[in-house]
Amino acid sequence: MFVDRARVWVKSGDGGNGIVAFHREKFIPRGGPSGGDGGHGGSVVFVVDENLRTLMDFRYRRHFRAEPGAQGQGENMRGRDGSDLEVRVPPGTVVVLESTGETLADLIHPGQRGVIAPGGRGGRGNARFATSTNRAPRRATPGERTEEFAVYLELKLLADAGLVGLPNAGKSTLLAQVSAARPKTGDYPFTTVTPNLGVATWEGGSFVLADIPGLIEGAHAGKGLGHDFLRHIERTRVIIYVVDAAGVDGTDPVEALITLRSELAAYAGTLMEKGQLVAANKVDLLLENQGLDGLRALCASLGLELFPVSAVTGAGATGLMRRVGELLQA
Numbered sequence: 465m466f467v468d469r470a471r472v473w474v475k476s477g478d479g480g481n482g483i484v485a486f487h488r489e490k491f492i493p494r495g496g497p498s499g500g501d502g503g504h505g506g507s508v509v510f511v512v513d514e515n516l517r518t519l520m521d522f523r524y525r526r527h528f529r530a531e532p533g534a535q536g537q538g539e540n541m542r543g544r545d546g547s548d549l550e551v552r553v554p555p556g557t558v559v560v561l562e563s564t565g566e567t568l569a570d571l572i573h574p575g576q577r578g579v580i581a582p583g584g585r586g587g588r589g590n591a592r593f594a595t596s597t598n599r600a601p602r603r604a605t606p607g608e609r610t611e612e613f614a615v616y617l618e619l620k621l622l623a624d625a626g627l628v629g630l631p632n633a634g635k636s637t638l639l640a641q642v643s644a645a646r647p648k649t650g651d652y653p654f655t656t657v658t659p660n661l662g663v664a665t666w667e668g669g670s671f672v673l674a675d676i677p678g679l680i681e682g683a684h685a686g687k688g689l690g691h692d693f694l695r696h697i698e699r700t701r702v703i704i705y706v707v708d709a710a711g712v713d714g715t716d717p718v719e720a721l722i723t724l725r726s727e728l729a730a731y732a733g734t735l736m737e738k739g740q741l742v743a744a745n746k747v748d749l750l751l752e753n754q755g756l757d758g759l760r761a762l763c764a765s766l767g768l769e770l771f772p773v774s775a776v777t778g779a780g781a782t783g784l785m786r787r788v789g790e791l792l793q794a
């Protein structure tokens with residue numbers, strides 16, 4: 465199963481206490497203060513691991529605690545620092561502090577690190593407090609105590625282009641046609657329940673294409689399945705609207721495109737600033753591309769390029785992918 469959200473608890477290590485101690489040695493009756501500082505607590509650090517694709521592991525392990533710092537010792541010995549706890553996350557993980565909604569880290573690149581819970585500072589030993597007037601201080605400070613807190617992890621797929629369409633428009637079939645991905649397809653709505661990714665190639669290179677669950681009217685307000693996944697296309701640079709040009713389910717393709725655009729705009733207006741293309745799918749069911757006039761007129765008025773394609777036969781798919789590739793390179 466694909467898990468793209470998780471809630472976990474993190475706690476960094478407490479700092480070790482500083483201590484009060486005095487130097488002891490035979491024949492030296494009154495040694496100076498020698499209490500060492502406490503070590504710093506370990507931090508909880510999230511690290512991007514490019515081999516991970518999901519947040520699945522977080523279903524089984526939800527508490528992450530780093531090691532505390534050790535307390536100081538006599539003879540001016542500093543306590544050992546607690547080691548950091550490294551938590552591996554897939555690229556595209558956003559870490560949000562539950563209590564405030566503040567984004568703590570936006571982890572994108574392999575190897576990128578985000579200190580989510582900084583370790584507590586070690587306390588100071590009494591050796592630190594010696595002055596010319598107080599040569600035998602009996603004061604030391606405790607290490608900093610840290611609190612456990614909850615964070616949300618959200619995975620934003622890092623796809624270059626996203627396929628957006630009503631249920632049954634043929635998004636998954638198209639993804640399968642142009643990439644090695646083998647998403648489930650079917651002649652019933654909501655076949656796709658979690659996003660699929662594939663790598664599409666064209667003469668100029670390749671890019672990552674995402675197929676997300678079908679959107680329905682009201683999706684921006686949480687209707688259907690698509691809403692949860694709209695955030696995945698926030699990061700794509702190109703949006704491909706897939707509409708069923710043959711109207712197999714009885715939906716008018718013009719209506720379909722209008723609905724898709726208004727749902728996206730209502731979800732996040734910034735989506736409209738991305739490169740956008742329209743794939744008029746299932747043209748194999750049309751006689752010589754008849755019936756595309758309405759869609760053509762709408763696209764012309766919106767300034768969108770239209771590509772008649774058939775996800776089943778592959779007709780037109782190469783040209784569409786080439787155009788997407790060009791837009792991504794621009």
Ligand SMILES: Nc1nc2c(ncn2[C@@H]2O[C@H](COP(=O)(O)OP(=O)(O)OP(=O)(O)O)[C@@H](O)[C@H]2O)c(=O)[nH]1
Binds near residue numbers: 638656745747748775
């Ligand atoms: N004739 C024809 N049928 C198609 C074409 N593309 C998809 N289909 C059919 O349309 C149905 C839906 O295809 P899917 O790829 O599952 O559609 P989807 O948009 O991913 O649907 P959801 O995941 O439910 O949102 C399937 O029965 C496909 O075989 C096409 O180009 N021509």
Ligand SMILES: [Mg+2]
Binds near residue numbers: 656678
């Ligand atoms: Mg699908």
